[in-house]
Amino acid sequence: MSQEQQPTVRVMVVDDQTLVRHGIRTLLELGGITVAAEAGDGAEALEVLKQLSEPETRPEVVLLDLRMPRYDGLWFLKQAQEAEIEIPVLVLTTFDDDTLVLDALRAGARGYLLKDVTVEQLAEAVHALAAGGTLIAPSITDRLVRAIKTAPPPAGAAGAAVEPLSERETEVLRLVAEGYSNRQIAELVHLAEGTVKNHISTILVKLGARDRTNAVLRAIREGMLG
Missing domain, CATH: 3.40.50.2300 (Response regulator)
Structure with missing residues (x-):
């Protein structure tokens, strides 16, 4: 567009x-x-x-x-x-x-x-x-x-468990980190936009993150994005 x-x-x-x-x-x-x-x-x-x-x-x-x-x-x-x-x-x-x-x-x-x-x-x-x-x-x-990776975790984050992401969830989160919208991610990975939204909701739950940005920060800290 x-x-x-x-x-x-x-x-x-x-x-x-x-x-x-x-x-x-x-x-x-x-x-x-x-x-x-x-x-x-x-x-x-x-x-x-x-x-x-x-x-x-x-x-x-x-x-x-x-x-x-x-x-x-x-x-x-x-x-x-x-x-x-x-x-x-x-x-x-x-x-x-x-x-x-x-x-x-x-x-x-x-x-x-x-x-x-x-x-x-x-x-x-x-x-x-x-x-x-x-x-x-x-x-x-x-x-x-x-x-x-080198900074101390924010207050309340220490010791919180992180559930592993699936390969698809990791792929979606990498694209989120690069600034793509749900619609753009759907086009890139050939999924329905609703499916991408579901993946992101699952990612937030697994990482204990309140929003997309905090999910990216947590995943980077945990070495989950490579």
Whole structure:
């Protein structure tokens, strides 16, 4: 499906620099994506989301900077988790610090890109998250894997049993880790989309994960993805 044929996606841009927000807005609009809202920090972002509660106005993806004065991106992610806000968050930042990446993903971010991406890459990432996928910039994936393997497990994760995945489940989870949506995975492995959804539900149960991103993190830590 070409970019012009894809349905538009409403996003909220959260960045403390006005010029950066305007630049991102321009890039997104070039990619056929609608900027429904902007915010200058995490607290303002939460307030905006409370106001945009109707389905036709609520953002479908949040583009989030991590380093902001007062209420930063990690603060927003943690508060959004507590408030059970289920809008997928794509971190878009100039920082590629391993610890920041891990902290953001553990706090619920579904994607992580650096601000040197192209218009096409940014638009593709937004559509991927809106469709239920995950996406991590290839330039930091290898370092992220090393960081996950060497970092201590998050609180409450130590000692939890992990049930082995089947060959098909491992194949599906690898594609999830690469950012593919359920529909795309179904096409790649020649299964019905409903079957892929069932596989992912089973994967979450086996890994004791609350969502796709945490399932990927757990599987990498356990060495289940090779």
